Amino acid sequence: MEIEFIPVDYDYFDFQGRNYVEVIGRTGDGKRAVIIDSFEPYFWAILKPGISEKKTEEIMRRIMVIKVEAVNRITRVLKTELHDKKFLGKDVQAIKVVISNYKDGHAIADQMGWDEIEKRREYDISLLSRYIMDKKILPLNWYKVSGEVLSNSEEFGGIDASLDTDIVLKAEKFERMKEQRDFEPRILAFDIEAEEFEIGKGSILMISLYGKNFHKVLTWKNCPIKQDFVECFEDEAEMLEKFAEYVKSYQPDILAGYFSDGFDLPYLKARAEKNKVRLNLGLDNSQPKFSRGVVTSASIFGIVHVDLFRFISSVFSQYLQSETLSLNEVASELLGEKKHEFDFSKLGQMKEGDWHDFFAYNLQDSALTWKLADKLWQDMLEFSKVIQEPLFDITRDRMASHVENHILHNLYRYNEIAEKRPLHDEIALRRGLGKYEGAFVLQPQPGLYENICFLDFTSMYASVIVTYNLSLSTLADKGHEVDLQEGTVHFSKEKGFFPEMLEEIIKKRKQYKKEYKENSTNLLKARSNAYKLLANAAYGYQGFFGARYYCREAAAATAALARKSILETIEKIKKQGFEVIYSDTDSIAFLLGDKSEKQVLEILKKLNAELPGIMELELEDFYKRGIFVSKRTTGEGAKKKYALLNEKGKIKIRGFETVRRDWCSLAREVQSKVLGSVLKTGKSDDALEYVKGIIKKLQKREIEKEELVIKSQLTKPISEYIAISPHVTAAKKMLELGLPIRPGMMIEYYVAETKAKEKGKLLVRERIKLSNEKGEYDIEYYLGHQIIPAVGNILEVFGINLKEMAEKKKQMKLGEF
DNA sequence: GTTCGAGTCGTACC
DNA sequence: ACGGGTACGACTCGAAC
Numbered sequence: 001m002e003i004e005f006i007p008v009d010y011d012y013f014d015f016q017g018r019n020y021v022e023v024i025g026r027t028g029d030g031k032r033a034v035i036i037d038s039f040e041p042y043f044w045a046i047l048k049p050g051i052s053e054k055k056t057e058e059i060m061r062r063i064m065v066i067k068v069e070a071v072n073r074i075t076r077v078l079k080t081e082l083h084d085k086k087f088l089g090k091d092v093q094a095i096k097v098v099i100s101n102y103k104d105g106h107a108i109a110d111q112m113g114w115d116e117i118e119k120r121r122e123y124d125i126s127l128l129s130r131y132i133m134d135k136k137i138l139p140l141n142w143y144k145v146s147g148e149v150l151s152n153s154e155e156f157g158g159i160d161a162s163l164d165t166d167i168v169l170k171a172e173k174f175e176r177m178k179e180q181r182d183f184e185p186r187i188l189a190f191d192i193e194a195e196e197f198e199i200g201k202g203s204i205l206m207i208s209l210y211g212k213n214f215h216k217v218l219t220w221k222n223c224p225i226k227q228d229f230v231e232c233f234e235d236e237a238e239m240l241e242k243f244a245e246y247v248k249s250y251q252p253d254i255l256a257g258y259f260s261d262g263f264d265l266p267y268l269k270a271r272a273e274k275n276k277v278r279l280n281l282g283l284d285n286s287q288p289k290f291s292r293g294v295v296t297s298a299s300i301f302g303i304v305h306v307d308l309f310r311f312i313s314s315v316f317s318q319y320l321q322s323e324t325l326s327l328n329e330v331a332s333e334l335l336g337e338k339k340h341e342f343d344f345s346k347l348g349q350m351k352e353g354d355w356h357d358f359f360a361y362n363l364q365d366s367a368l369t370w371k372l373a374d375k376l377w378q379d380m381l382e383f384s385k386v387i388q389e390p391l392f393d394i395t396r397d398r399m400a401s402h403v404e405n406h407i408l409h410n411l412y413r414y415n416e417i418a419e420k421r422p423l424h425d426e427i428a429l430r431r432g433l434g435k436y437e438g439a440f441v442l443q444p445q446p447g448l449y450e451n452i453c454f455l456d457f458t459s460m461y462a463s464v465i466v467t468y469n470l471s472l473s474t475l476a477d478k479g480h481e482v483d484l485q486e487g488t489v490h491f492s493k494e495k496g497f498f499p500e501m502l503e504e505i506i507k508k509r510k511q512y513k514k515e516y517k518e519n520s521t522n523l524l525k526a527r528s529n530a531y532k533l534l535a536n537a538a539y540g541y542q543g544f545f546g547a548r549y550y551c552r553e554a555a556a557a558t559a560a561l562a563r564k565s566i567l568e569t570i571e572k573i574k575k576q577g578f579e580v581i582y583s584d585t586d587s588i589a590f591l592l593g594d595k596s597e598k599q600v601l602e603i604l605k606k607l608n609a610e611l612p613g614i615m616e617l618e619l620e621d622f623y624k625r626g627i628f629v630s631k632r633t634t635g636e637g638a639k640k641k642y643a644l645l646n647e648k649g650k651i652k653i654r655g656f657e658t659v660r661r662d663w664c665s666l667a668r669e670v671q672s673k674v675l676g677s678v679l680k681t682g683k684s685d686d687a688l689e690y691v692k693g694i695i696k697k698l699q700k701r702e703i704e705k706e707e708l709v710i711k712s713q714l715t716k717p718i719s720e721y722i723a724i725s726p727h728v729t730a731a732k733k734m735l736e737l738g739l740p741i742r743p744g745m746m747i748e749y750y751v752a753e754t755k756a757k758e759k760g761k762l763l764v765r766e767r768i769k770l771s772n773e774k775g776e777y778d779i780e781y782y783l784g785h786q787i788i789p790a791v792g793n794i795l796e797v798f799g800i801n802l803k804e805m806a807e808k809k810k811q812m813k814l815g816e817f
Numbered sequence: 818g819t820t821c822g823a824g825t826c827g828t829a830c831c
Numbered sequence: 832a833c834g835g836g837t838a839c840g841a842c843t844c845g846a847a848c
Contacts, residue, residue, distance in 0.1 A: 294832065314833090400834045427832070438836030439831070460831090461835090540834025547834080555835070585831045585837085632840065640830045640838055655829055655839075662827060662841090712827065723825045723843055764842065785841080820848080830838080 002146040003169065004028030005035065006183050007139050008253050009304050010128045010390050012039075012102075015156045017073035019102050021131050024165075024283065024302045026183070028142075031166035032251060034283065034302070035145055036156065037174075039131050040078060041102035043109055043123040044417045045095040046087055051116050056082060056093070059116055063097055066111050068104040075104035087119070087417045089473035089496055094417060102127040121417050125408065132388055133409055135174065139384045139391060142180050147172040164248065164283045165302070185377065187211065188252035189370035190243075192264045193362050195347070197740035199263070200270025203236045206359065207243050207268075210366035211250055217363050218242055222355040230359050237275035240268070244279050247303075254304045254391075255281075256373040258327045258365070261307040261396075265298035266290065297396055304391045308372050311380065311395040315402075315533065323661040324746055331368040334375055340364045382526040386534070399537040400544050406534060407501060407549065414497040419472070419548040430545035436556035437485055440563040442570070442583035444628040444637040448682065448797055449581060451592040452644065453600050454620035455573075457566070459509075459532075460586035461539035462502055464561045465554070467613025471498035471542065472551035482557040489553045498542075498549060503614065505535050562586065565615065569607060576603055582628065584640065587620065597622055621646050625679045629793040638793075645679040657790045664750075666707040667786040670694050674791045684798035691791050691802070698787065699779055708782055709771045711746045726751075729765040737770075751781040 008025040023035040045063070047056065060080040068075045079098040086092065099108055105123040112120055125133075132138060150160035150168040160168035188211040195202025206219035215229045220239045223232035233239040247255065257264045265288055272279045272287075279287045283302030291297045298305055313325050322329040328339040342361040346354050384394045387402050388409040397405070408418055422430065457463065464470070468480050474496035475489065482489050512528035541547050543555030566588065570580050573590055582589040592600065600619075607617050623644040631638040641655035657663040658672040670691065677687040697703055712727035718735070721728050730749035735741050748771035754762055769775045783806065792802045 398833050400832095403834075431832095435836065441830090441837060456831095537834055540836095542834085543836085544832095544834045546832055559836075587831075631838095638839070654831095657840095660828060660840095715827075721826085725826065725842060727827085789840085818848100821846090823844090823846100825843080826841085828839090831836095 001149050001169065002144055003033065003167065004177065005033055005143050005145045006141065007035075007137055007143070008185065009302060009392060010131070010139075011301060012127055012131075013156075013159075014073070014101065014103075017075065018100055019127060020156065021128070023137060023171075026253065027167065032283070032302075033167040033169060034163050034165050035147070035169045035171045036150070036159070037131075037135070037137070037171040039127070039135070040098050040100075041105060041127060041130060042096050042098040043105050044085070044121045045097055045109075045112055045117045046085075046119040046121060046417065047093045047095065048116055048118045049092075051093070055116060056095075059114065060095055062114075063095065063112065066108050068107045068111075070101075070104060073101055073104075075099055075101040075108065077108065084415075085417050086415050087121070088419065089416075089494075092118075092417070102130075119420075121420055124421050125418060128390065129405070129408065132390075133412065136176070137174055138176070138388055140183060140381055141385065142177040142183075144175045144177055145169060145171055145173070162284055163302075164285065183381075185253035186251060187254045187256055187370060187373050187377070188214070188247065188250050189256045189366045189373060190247075190260070190264065191257065191362060191365040191369060192267060193358065194267055199266050200274065204239070204267060204271050206362050207239065208362040208366040209243075209246055209250070210363065210370040211252065214250060215363060215367070216246065217359045218246070219359065222350070222352070225352065225355050225359070227356065227359055229363055235275075236271060237277050240272050240275060240277045240279065243268070244277075244281055247281050252303055254306050254373065255300060256306045256308055256369050258369045258372070259307065259309040260305070261295065261297050261310055265305065266296070269298075297392075299392060304395075306373065306380070306391070306395045308369060308376065308395075311376065314396070314398045315383070316376075316379070327365060327368055327372075331372060335368065335371050337368060337371070339368065378522045378526040379529065382523070382530045386527070386530045399533065400541050400547060403534060403537050403541040404548055406505075407498070410501055411497070414500075416497055421548055422546060422550065427545050430550060430552070433552060436543075436552065436559065437563075438559045439585035440566055440583065441585070441639045442580070443639055444582045444642070446628050446630040446637050446793075446797055448678070449591060449626045449628070450624065450682075452581070452589055452623040452626045453592055453597075454587055454589050454623065454644075455604065455617050456587040456620045457562075458616045458618050459506060459535050460562055460565075460615075461558050462506055462535040463613070463615045464558050464565070465538060465542075466499045466503045466506065467615055468557070468561055469493065469496055469499050470551075470554040470557050470561075471496045472549045472554060473497060474499065475551060475553055482560055484553070484556050484560055486556075489557060491554070491557065498538075502535065502538050505531050505538070506614065509535055565611075569617065572607060572610075573603075581626075582642065589626070592622075623647070623652075625682060627675065627678060627794065627797060629797060632789060632793060643675045643679060649680075651676055651679060661746075662710065662712045663790065664708045664710050664782070664786050666694075666698075666703060666782070667790040669707075670787060671790040671794070674794050678794060678798075684795055684800060687791075688795060688800060691787070691795070695783060695787060695806070698782060701776070701779070705750060705777055706771075708750050708777050708786075709748050710750060711748050714741065714743055714745050714747050716743050724765060726765040726768045730768055730770060733768075733770055750775075751778045751785075752776060753778045 005027055006025045007023045011022045012019050019039055021037045021039050027033050063080050064077050066077050077097055077099055081096040083094050083096055085094045099105055109120040109123045147169045150170055153160055190209050192204050192207045194204045205221050206217050209216045217230045218239050220233045220235050281300045286301045288298045288300050322333050332338050340361040342357055384391050387406045389405045411418055469491050474491045476492040479490045479492040509528055509531035512524055516524040516528055539558050542551050570588055573580055578590040580590045623646050626644040628642045629638055644652045653659055658668045674687040678684055714731050718731055727747040730747045731741050749768040751767050752769040752775040754767050788803055795802050
């Protein structure tokens with residue numbers, strides 16, 4: 001039988017001691033299929049140079065007799081083959097060691113610690129990645145698959161009967177189809193509401209499900225209420241059973257949640273255990289599995305469980321404006337839609353109408369999750385295709401893993417054997433090396449400037465890596481010379497696979513970006529974005545201690561050459577008669593002076609012609625005005641803090657408190673308005689009047705407390721803090737009140753007024769109250785620590801000393817402005 | 818008792 | 832453990848006076 005098939009998920013099982021891969025996906029006519037494919041795992045033994053043919057044959061014989069006895073299998077070496085390979089760009093002879101079970105690869109490799117063998121490699125590549133690499137059964141690509149249909153077959157212990165799918169096929173041949181049509185996955189979103197925040201502590205009150213034409217809330221609480229989407233059950237156990245049934249009957253390709261790795265699925269598991277209910281969600285009726293690790297991941301056999309929070313936080317967050325990655329904020333930004341409001345303090349004494357609201361709230365969470373999944377599907381799809389890893393991993397891995405996986409899946413093109421993952425000691429060693437010198441930042445002169453041009457280097461660090469061939473495999477004794485603090489290093493002129501792959505990534509990014517401009521489809525946007533993210537992460541990858549291709553020298557050289565490049569460019573711009581006012585890493589700001597924009601563009605062309613390799617400088621924008629301020633500590637110009645007004649009247653604010661989430665909203669808003677006024681008028685008059693008005697309001701307590709709440713993230717467990725700052729004290733307070741505290745939470749508090757005799761004696765942390773705690777705010781604190789600091793150094797540019805003004809008024813006992 | 822600088826922490830920039 | 836370094840600024844805390 002031959003079917004059209006698209007792989008969505010991968011898994012594997014052991015049968016008679018051997019590994020078999022299960023590729024799970026859809027057929028061309030939308031049926032669910034599992035393809036069973038045999039697979040022979042292997043790893044490499046790299047020989048020392050100059051080993052004789054005879055000796056090599058002897059070693060291969062020695063390898064052939066190695067075996068490992070595990071509990072219920074004996075793993076043997078099936079085959080050895082001698083190959084000419086490359087390792088870190090150098091020619092090597094390597095023995096391919098094919099074994100009968102992947103799980104014992106490491107143990108077999110361990111038995112080969114012989115002198116003649118220089119290195120053993122690739123036993124640390126996961127079986128499924130290995131399968132995808134070798135057989136090229138790429139995720140989310142269409143294939144024509146032929147094979148034998150298993151139906152009530154005895155094969156593999158009767159596996160087909162235990163799988164809840166339309167087709168089980170024992171694969172004979174896969175052929176990637178020339179025509180790759182669209183694939184629309186069936187997505188089901190879910191969300192739970194529970195009595196307690198702590199996993200499994202209280203019961204689950206309701207579960208919502210949201211798919212195409214499928215909206216449900218399952219509950220066992222307050223059942224008289226009739227809302228058409230609410231379905232009532234006897235108890236929690238029955239609700240849980242029904243949840244599993246609904247998921248199964250919907251037959252989703254993707255089950256989507258938001259923070260469901262960390263909350264919803266672990267909670268469901270805990271309650272199912274408590275109620276002795278089996279959550280047999282998998283196509284093989286297995287329950288969700290939880291991987292151990294720093295962060296647990298929850299997987300379901302045959303259904304890709306996607307925790308959108310994970311995907312967004314690890315890949316997309318840097319391009320979002322949202323200050324937190326809460327479902328509410330992310331949905332607002334990406335969908336323009338919010339969560340419903342519900343007051344959880346009502347949970348103790350719910351009235352009829354409250355349940356009504358609660359059910360609607362629960363359904364909306366799933367609706368938002370579904371819409372987010374739908375919106376991000378194209379991005380997940382393209383990431384999976386570009387990196388060639390399964391969707392499950394794509395939505396959980398961080399950028400470093402993505403870069404590494406992309407490399408691993410492309411090494412075959414260079415005939416390269418993969419470097420190993422660093423072990424604990426190696427990681428400790430790398431981390432112990434400390435920092436190397438990074439980017440150059442030009443200290444600006446505080447002031448208000450007019451007619452500013454910003455230029456920046458496109459994907460600067462990636463371009464530097466490509467242009468100068470910086471990588472582990474090209475680190476050499478001679479070649480390009482780069483001076484670092486630790487000494488001089490060299491990189492060979494012969495192109496290495498890392499820079500070469502990166503060059504290809506940059507080229508593709510350019511190509512798809514161009515195509516997107518001509519034809520703005522979501523697909524092209526997602527594809528160009530995937531390449532952009534990969535390109536931008538390549539530099540960080542080489543400096544990352546956990547990387548297989550970690551190369552501190554390459555990372556340090558990248559930063560050094562970027563510094564050199566930007567400094568040279570600054571000099572060239574100065575030579576053209578411009579005043580350079582600012583520069584940070586890959587951008588340069590200068591004043592137009594008496595030159596026109598057209599002249600600047602001509603100079604830009606000239607600068608580009610002189611740049612080496614693929615280095616490229618582009619126009620970022622022209623700005624009508626810009627303001628740079630002084631540091632509060634020393635009075636010199638502050639780096640990474642400026643505001644600009646472009647010719648279209650749009651304001652861009654960098655680094656100021658306005659864009660910092662740990663300042664109260666009043667200070668942020670006041671500062672933002674002051675910056676806007678000053679940039680638009682070029683004067684401080686209006687701004688000063690406005691600030692005076694705000695201060696008066698504050699002194700009269702006419703400002704709402706909500707505007708004075710300070711938010712700060714708890715980044716680790718309370719016990720790990722050495723310094724007890726105000727937000728840690730606030731978190732302790734919450735803990736005492738029995739409120740849920742966990743790392744990653746935003747802690748909200750305000751600084752409250754204290755008795756006169758204690759004034760000045762108490763630390764800030766001794767004066768804080770939780771945001772919803774009753775009390776009056778401390779006017780002096782907010783004046784002196786939030787409002788005046790936020791606008792002081794902006795007004796200072798115009799010769800106004802707000803702090804002095806405020807102190808004088810205070811001394812004159814006028815009390816207010 | 819006050820002053821000051823080092824250290825911790827959170828957050829932003831690129 | 833799950834890119835990098837640079838930078839600002841608040842707050843705490845202990846040494847120095």
